[in-house]
Structure formats: C-alpha cells, structure tokens
Amino acid sequence: MNAHHADLIALLAGLAAVLVTASIAGHVLQRRLSPDGTNNVIENLNDRVKAWWIMIVLMGLALLFGRFGTTLLFAFASFAALREFITLTDTRRADHWALAAAFFLVLPIQYYLIYIDWYGLYSIFIPVYAFLLMPIIAALRGDTNRFFIRIAEVQWALMICVFCVSHVPALLSLQIPGYEGRNVLLIAFLVIVVQSSDVLQYVWGKLLGRTKIAPHLSPSKTVEGFAGGALSATALGAALYWITPFSPLQAGLLSFAIVLMGFFGGLVMSAIKRDRGVKDWGHLIAGHGGFIDRLDSVIFSAPIFFHLVRYWWSLT
Amino acid sequence: MGLAAELAATAITLFARFITAVRGIWQGVEPVERQRIYFANHVSHGDFILLWAVLPERLQRRTRPVAGADYWLKSPVRRFIGRDVFNAVLIDRNRETRADDPIAQMAEALDGDASLIVFPEGTRNETDTPLLPFRSGLYHLARARPAVDLVPVWIDNLNRVLPKGEFVPIPFICTVTFGEAMHVKPDEEKDAFIARAEAALLSLKSAENGA
Numbered sequence: 001m002n003a004h005h006a007d008l009i010a011l012l013a014g015l016a017a018v019l020v021t022a023s024i025a026g027h028v029l030q031r032r033l034s035p036d037g038t039n040n041v042i043e044n045l046n047d048r049v050k051a052w053w054i055m056i057v058l059m060g061l062a063l064l065f066g067r068f069g070t071t072l073l074f075a076f077a078s079f080a081a082l083r084e085f086i087t088l089t090d091t092r093r094a095d096h097w098a099l100a101a102a103f104f105l106v107l108p109i110q111y112y113l114i115y116i117d118w119y120g121l122y123s124i125f126i127p128v129y130a131f132l133l134m135p136i137i138a139a140l141r142g143d144t145n146r147f148f149i150r151i152a153e154v155q156w157a158l159m160i161c162v163f164c165v166s167h168v169p170a171l172l173s174l175q176i177p178g179y180e181g182r183n184v185l186l187i188a189f190l191v192i193v194v195q196s197s198d199v200l201q202y203v204w205g206k207l208l209g210r211t212k213i214a215p216h217l218s219p220s221k222t223v224e225g226f227a228g229g230a231l232s233a234t235a236l237g238a239a240l241y242w243i244t245p246f247s248p249l250q251a252g253l254l255s256f257a258i259v260l261m262g263f264f265g266g267l268v269m270s271a272i273k274r275d276r277g278v279k280d281w282g283h284l285i286a287g288h289g290g291f292i293d294r295l296d297s298v299i300f301s302a303p304i305f306f307h308l309v310r311y312w313w314s315l316t
Numbered sequence: 317m318g319l320a321a322e323l324a325a326t327a328i329t330l331f332a333r334f335i336t337a338v339r340g341i342w343q344g345v346e347p348v349e350r351q352r353i354y355f356a357n358h359v360s361h362g363d364f365i366l367l368w369a370v371l372p373e374r375l376q377r378r379t380r381p382v383a384g385a386d387y388w389l390k391s392p393v394r395r396f397i398g399r400d401v402f403n404a405v406l407i408d409r410n411r412e413t414r415a416d417d418p419i420a421q422m423a424e425a426l427d428g429d430a431s432l433i434v435f436p437e438g439t440r441n442e443t444d445t446p447l448l449p450f451r452s453g454l455y456h457l458a459r460a461r462p463a464v465d466l467v468p469v470w471i472d473n474l475n476r477v478l479p480k481g482e483f484v485p486i487p488f489i490c491t492v493t494f495g496e497a498m499h500v501k502p503d504e505e506k507d508a509f510i511a512r513a514e515a516a517l518l519s520l521k522s523a524e525n526g527a
Contacts (some may be wrong), residue, residue, distance in 0.1 A: 083337060083487040086486070087473065087489040093479050099487055103487055
C-alpha cells in the first residue's frame with residue numbers, strides 16, 4: 001500500500017459515500033414521486049446513479065489490475081462503441097474486409113501500442129496508417145456506390161471510438177516528475193470532471209433552465225444549465241487538485257477545458273444521432289441507451305486533456 | 317445434452333453475443349413456456365443461433381431448429397453442432413431423392429413436445445429484397461398441427477455480420493423481434509395464408525426500424 005493507493009482509495013471511498021447518498025435519495029424520491037416508474041426525471045436520475053456505480057466499480061478494478069487491466073477495459077469499451085457506431089453507418093458488403101480490419105487489426109494494434117507505450121506510433125497509427133489503408137482495402141473490392149460516404153464513416157468511427165477512447169489509458173504512460181505511479185488518478189480526475197459536469201448541467205438545467213442552447217440538437221440543454229454545470233464542475237475539478245500533479249488553478253483550467261470539450265462532444269454526437277434518426281446509440285443496458293451515450297463527453301475531452309498534460313507536465 | 321454439447325452451446329451463444337450484442341424484442345408474444353413454431357427470415361447460417369440465444373434457458377431446451385441435412389451433415393463439426401448441440405430436425409431438401417417427408421418429420425418433433433424454428437423462405441436470402449417468397453412448407457405444417465402457435469420472428473442486421481461467402485464476422489448490433497402468434501384459419505387457402513404470414517413477418521421489420 002503506497003501513497004497513490006491511499007489517494008485512490010480515499011477518492012473511491014468519497015465517491016462511494018456520495019453515491020450511497022444519491023442512491024438513497026433516488027430511492028426515497030422514487031417511492032414518493034414515481035412509485036410506478038412514470039416520473040421521467042426521477043427514473044433518469046436513478047439510471048445515472050446506477051451508471052455511476054458501474055463506473056466506480058470499473059475504476060476500482062483498474063486499481064486492482066493496474067495498467068494491463070485499464071488498457072484492456074478501454075479496449076473493450078472501444079469495441080462496444082465501434083460496434084454501435086458501425087451499426088448506424090451505411091456500410092455495404094464491399095466494406096466487409098475494411099470493417100474486419102477495423103475491428104480485428106486496427107483496434108487491438110492501437111491498444112497494444114498504448115500498452116507498450118510507443119507514443120510515436122500510437123499517436124499517428126489511426127490518423128495516418130489506418131486513414132490511408134482502409135480506403136485502399138475498400139477500393140480493392142471495386143464497389144463505387146457511395147464510396148466517399150462509406151469510407152468517411154469508417155474513418156470517423158475509428159477516430160471517435162478507438163483513437164479518442166484510447167487516450168484515456170494513454171494517460172497512464174505520461175511521465176510527470178514527482179507523480180510517478182499515480183497516473184491512474186489522472187483517469188479518475190478526467191472521468192469525475194466529465195461525468196459530474198454532465199450531472200451538474202442536468203441539475204442546473206432542471207433548476208434554472210430557460211434558454212435553449214441548441215434546440216435542434218438537444219432540446220434539454222440550456223444556457224443556464226451549461227453555465228451552472230460548467231462552472232460548478234470546474235470548481236469541483238479545482239478542489240480535486242490533491243489527486244493530480246496540478247495546482248488548484250491549473251486543475252481548474254484543465255477542468256474547464258475538459259468540460260467544454262465534453263459539452264460540445266455531446267452536441268456533435270447528438271447531431272449524428274439526429275442524422276440517423278435514432279434516440280440512443282444502442283441498448284447496452286435496458287433504458288440506459290448505448291455505450292456511446294455514456295461515453296460521448298469522455299471521447300471528446302480525453303485526447304485534449306492528454307495532450308495538454310503531456311505538453312506542459314510530461315517529460316516524454 | 318452431453319457436457320461437450322452443453323459447453324459448445326454456451327461458447328457459441330457467448331460468441332454470438334460478443335459479435336452482435338443481440339437483443340430480443342418480445343413485441344407480440346411473451347417469452348413463456350408454450351409450444352410454438354417460430355418462423356423467421358433467413359440470411360445466414362447464424363440465424364437460428366441468434367434466435368436461440370435470446371430465448372430464456374427453459375425455452376431453449378425444447379426449441380429445435382429445422383435445417384437442411386445436406387449442409388449440417390457435411391462435416392463432423394457441423395454434424396456435432398447441428399445434431400448434438402442444437403438438436404436440429406434435419407430434413408432432406410432434395411425432392412427427388414428424399415426418403416422422409418419433411419412435414420411429417422416436423423410434425424413428429426411437435427408431437428414430441430418440441431417448439432420449432434423454421435425458415436419458410438427455404439433458402440438463404442442473398443438479394444436486396446427483404447424477404448423471398450415463402451415456400452408452401454409453412455402452410456402444410458400449419459395444416460398438419462393447426463393448434464400450435466405460429467410466431468413470426470424478424471432477425472435484423474445479421475446479413476451485415478456475415479454475408480454469404482465471407483468467413484470473418486463483423487460486429488453489428490442485431491435484434492430479434494417476435495410478433496403476434498397466428499394460426500391457419502379452417503377454410504384458408506394456401507396462397508392467402510402464405511401472404512398473411514409474409515405480411516406478418518415483414519411488418520416486424522418496419523416496426524423494428526421505427527423504434
């Protein structure tokens with residue numbers, strides 16, 4: 001048991017306490033206001049609390065299994081996300097080999113590169129090699145019907161579901177002087193800030209929301225909810241500076257960047273869902289939407305957070 | 317079911333779930349213990365595996381797919397999967413050479429209290445149309461055992477997972493939608509019944525897409 005385990009355990013215990021409170025409150029509210037499961041606000045709240053429990057358990061597992069377990073966990077998250085994304089695309093039979101390559105070559109290779117910490121290759125593997133090789137494989141099959149759209153969709157799927165998500169476990173490989181062995185806390189920091197921002201925006205929106213921010217994309221998002229959620233999540237991130245290598249001000253600024261990217265990421269993913277005429281990306285757990293629905297803000301904030309920290313704090 | 321067959325059944329189902337995250341939508345009937353003939357669209361050899369995978373375990377034990385003997389007896393592995401694992405009712409699709417009457421075989425399985433999975437198109441659909449015209453087998457089976465529920469089942473997306481001629485499955489999310497049970501009416505003509513059954517199955521496709 002060393003210092004980073006102590007910090008992580010303190011953090012997990014704190015989160016568990018918050019969640020126990022939230023679960024009890026959710027249960028009481030449900031008994032009072034939504035005994036037959038018809039009050040959407042209460043049901044949605046309880047769904048979110050459950051999703052949080054799952055995330056806490058997964059973070060605890062990351063502590064147990066360390067770098068290998070964390071990388072594997074996010075590799076499976078990428079797989080599930082890619083499966084949802086590809087299901088909504090217009091791929092044809094001629095894309096079969098390109099898709100097989102995406103799932104069974106590109107995805108495992110990307111996570112292997114993350115695991116062995118080959119930054120020079122994992123940061124360009126999908127944007128350069130996969131970007132050029134995938135359309136070649138598709139072109140060799142000779143079907144030109146909507147070719148441009150098809151290859152663009154597969155590229156996007158890989159960037160969003162594999163490349164971006166893989167930057168979460170990549171945080172483990174940053175070498176920050178004085179922070180050795182504690183990198184898993186950077187993942188905890190990122191996930192807590194993103195998820196609490198989602199929850200706080202939702203809460204502020206319910207309390208004060210008046211002005212819709214993007215009525216065509218996401219009717220429930222309001223300016224008041226966004227401002228309140230972003231500011232309180234930033235404050236929460238600043239307050240978590242003790243688990244990070246940052247000063248409180250730095251932790252606050254990074255949290256603000258995370259929150260902004262997460263918010264706009266959610267909007268972009270909503271736009272794609274609207275385009276495809278679906279409400280959720282999938283049905284991973286009944287009533288909870290799909291994997292991407294839970295991951296969308298992490299997807300957009302992870303690479304930016306990774307590169308900001310790498311540029312200013314990491315030796316490598 | 318022997319231990320090897322049981323392990324194989326678990327492995328095949330887990331693999332199918334890993335690739336397709338398959339989800340059963342019980343739209344017209346409930347997953348209850350009741351003898352049924354599930355009739356589904358047919359795009360892949362994996363069809364009955366997906367349908368089987370979404371059934372509760374109690375129903376799995378009594379549900380037998382009806383499949384072509386020519387395909388499932390070809391190699392020892394297929395024979396093991398078809399006969400031992402899924403306990404398929406294997407029928408000879410070649411009219412000229414067959415010794416057994418397929419309808420009699422299926423009726424016998426029903427009399428043994430089994431539920432059946434049948435693919436009334438008769439062959440895998442590789443066209444762009446959603447459904448091939450049904451053969452008459454479903455009608456004759458319904459006539460032979462008119463009391464048994466006929467449940468239309470639409471299997472969505474599996475054609476994208478494993479198109480004919482490919483051997484690497486691509487992960488796509490699949491759904492299996494169960495429609496309302498139907499029966500052949502006492503004086504219903506063959507063509508009218510077939511048209512009604514086709515329409516019932518096709519209606520599940522559009523319902524599923526709109527969801």
